[in-house]
Amino acid sequence: MVLQWDLIGDAELGVLADPPRLRSVRRITGGPEPDAAFDVPDAAFDRVAMLIHKLVDAPMGAVCLIDEEHQFLAGQVGVPEPLASARRMPLTHSFSRHVVVAGEMLVVTDVRDDPRMRDNPMISEIGAIAYAGAPITDPDGLIVGALCAIDNEPRVWTPSEVALIGELAEVCSSEVRLRIARSAEEEARRAAESAHHQLELLAELTESLAGTMDVDEGMRRLGDIVTATLADWCVVAVADDPGGPAQVFAAHCDPDRAADMTRLTELAAGARSDLRALLMAVRGRGRPVRTADGATELRDRIIDTELAEIATRAGFGGSLIVPVVSSVRRRALGAILLVNRPDRPAFTAAEEWTAAEIGRRAGLAVENSRLYREQRHMAEVLQRSLLTELPEIPGVELHARYLPAQDGAAVGGDWYDAFAQPDDSVMVAVGDVSGHDIEAAATMGQLRNLVRGDAYGRDEEPGVLLTALDQTLHGLRVPASATAVLARVRKSWSGYQVGFANAGHPPPLLLLPDGNVQVWWVPPEPLLGLPPREPRTTARRFVPAGSTLVLYTDGLVEDRDQLIDDGIARLSAVLREYAARPADELCARLLEVAPHRSDDIALLLVRLT
Missing domain, CATH: 3.60.40.10 (PPM-type phosphatase domain)
Known part of the structure; x- marks a missing residue:
């Protein structure tokens, strides 16, 4: 389909046709003539679109990639036919191109009131009225598309919804960067495969944490998922208030260590626990701490004899501690300790990045639980007062x-x-x-x-x-x-x-x-x-x-x-x-x-x- 160039301004075209940006887009879509791009649904992108649909409660969710002539629906949920099957459209039909041009997230209550969007044919064709889109970026920070939520009626997007879309856009950006790297060279392909596995871990974790508003249950799910793929065992400690008590949870990949993890949880939750103090210290530092062999350093800091014995039985090799960060209050709420047995390789920089992302998603889950409890308490107080x-x-x-x-x-x-x-x-x-x-x-x-x-x-x-x-x-x-x-x-x-x-x-x-x-x-x-x-x-x-x-x-x-x-x-x-x-x-x-x-x-x- 030929683009109607007279409907796209020169300034816009300068950004959309930028060669380095297009190179990244084409590595994802399959080349300069992407006739078959995304003809087969992409499970990873569709899954992120489904998360937008479920968690933001938006009728349509889409992962959009933009070249100089097309918008590709790399992932979608709720988009009507024939667009859902065609998976591409001319730029005249694209809201997300404005995210690429603006270089930042766009949140629009009613596109009919926005001079950039009010003439878009998608308003009448699919009833798109409200739009919220966050940038998807390549390894160099160039914006290749947008992760967006679309509603069929005017809508004031809440700060938590905007934050969630931004978080999931980071997941999409991670996937995009992995795919670009995979197509560049064999070494990058291997790295991308590993990171794609980590992306699936993050997507699974995000979906699992979104399924509960209970902090204890959320941290249990986090421990089960992390120990199934990333580490042999882990300890999670979170405190909603800076000076308040920390909730502690421990998990091990070996079911025979379940009793040890239960006891470790009890010991680490104690007011004077040296392990909890260590985790809270990392929380205060606000950045990951990675060691090739955590046995020597961490054992020296664990004075409790029983706790040290449990850690030894669990296997104390390479370790990684990352903060649990609230994206709402911009502060650390706790920390996650990941440990591998001595016979496994040390954690890599890529795994450190994944663990840091896990900390961010855990922080979002804790915040969601807190807001839910506050709203529910207010609702019950109001109801009972009546x-x-x-x-x-x-x-x-x-x-x-x-x-x-x-x-x-x-x-x-x-x-x-x-x-x-x-x-x-x-x-x-x-x-x-x-x-x-x-x-x-x-x-x-x-x-x-x-x-x-x-x-x-x-x-x-x-x-x-x-x-x-x-x-x-x-x-x-x-x-x-x-x-x-x-x-x-x-x-x-x-x-x-x-x-x-x-x-x-x-x-x-x-x-x-x-x-x-x-x-x-x-x-x-x-x-x-x-x-x-x-x-x-x-x-x-x-x-x-x-x-x-x-x-x-x-x-x-x-x-x-x-x-x-x-x-x-x-x-x-x-x-x-x-x-x-x-x-x-x-x-x-x-x-x-x-x-x-x-x-x-x-x-x-x-x-x-």
Whole structure:
């Protein structure tokens, strides 16, 4: 395809057609006439594109290489056909050429507002709207392309997303440099093969660390991967706070040394451990320390006899210590000690570079875990601040639990409530507003307050109250879509009378004094927040003293692999088995049988004495 030169400025062409830069590009794409370049998908580049797609949550991820006439999709995920198969396009269709020309990362919220990009045909052809691209460089630092993430709608890229794209672009740059070196000469080819293996290690490590937000699990995975390829054994020590305690993990390639590594972890984690002090000293230095034979130097610094014996049994030859570096806070968080047995060669400069990259990725994993914990804590504090403190009511024991979903840090719309009426009846409610975000939590707070405001001081049945609530939500244009159960508990001559209305919610359960369980199914009625139609109904049940009413949200019973009836049957079985246990224990047992916790859970137990 002939390039429309009049659409590309002379200054741009001067950069794009720079001979040394093109030489590097052509070594990767296969020559000056790359008709078959990347006709077969490239697994390494596709894998990096997949990491961009997964970790940044972008519809499209691509590894783009740029010559003077084409953009090549060396790796891609999410790009529509026919571009996905063709793997190349004219430069008039390239956003990434601007990264090459600018010589730096480009982050664009809406390309339609950018004078350089707003006329690009890819806006209409594939719906490309938001773009973030980081340079991919050759051994001389020349930019040969870009690793980019593309969204189909305007998007403000977060600092952590920008940092992650930059980190993965470094991985791509490493691969590019290896391929250029491999094509230059046989010696470079051998070096490139070794470094490519290290790149696969880094890609595997990056993907594995991205799969967990738990620091302990992340460091365990790091140890397993590193000892499978790079070193015979390793010790990782990280401390989130500069003066805080370090978390230590040790791993060995020989499964028979697992007990030794467990004991080494215990000893190295001690407050006065000389090994931990050594690792923290390297952390403070901020640069790798490589020794051809670490036995003499490191043994001299390990005073603890048992620790020295374990190190000797593990095999203490060549060693390498690299800092675990935070790319967010620009400081070292810990260090990684890599050790080979005496019969293996010393670590090379290339392996030192790989180990330093491992330290950077470990630092990114620690930062991600810290940010996740902070966000989750804030979400839980906000969520709990919106929930009611249960009142003390004579004759009625109230016990509630709220658990956020385990797969995210967002607040949700699950809630419970209970309050006494002036006529001595008790109102209890459980509901679930659609969504898992701040809007859902805010709507939940509004809905809970409306239920209280509409119901307090009135003696109407729950069906009438929910009908009035529908009208209020509709009239005030409150954007609520929610399920709920509202019940009024009254004393009666034989025990209690419970009237309840159900707006699309899972049915209440009643644990009777004899251990039997009733499931209070009623004909389904619409969710709250829909335009009001027919008046809602109130179901009535007479309940003996000593019974326990159980209200809950769907997170306690719903499982994508089962029917809701199976979840309700599971709860009923727990209630029967632990009927005589205290209410607090009963709550705990009910939560134990919850499914995979992909949803929030609100649970309210009303024990009628």
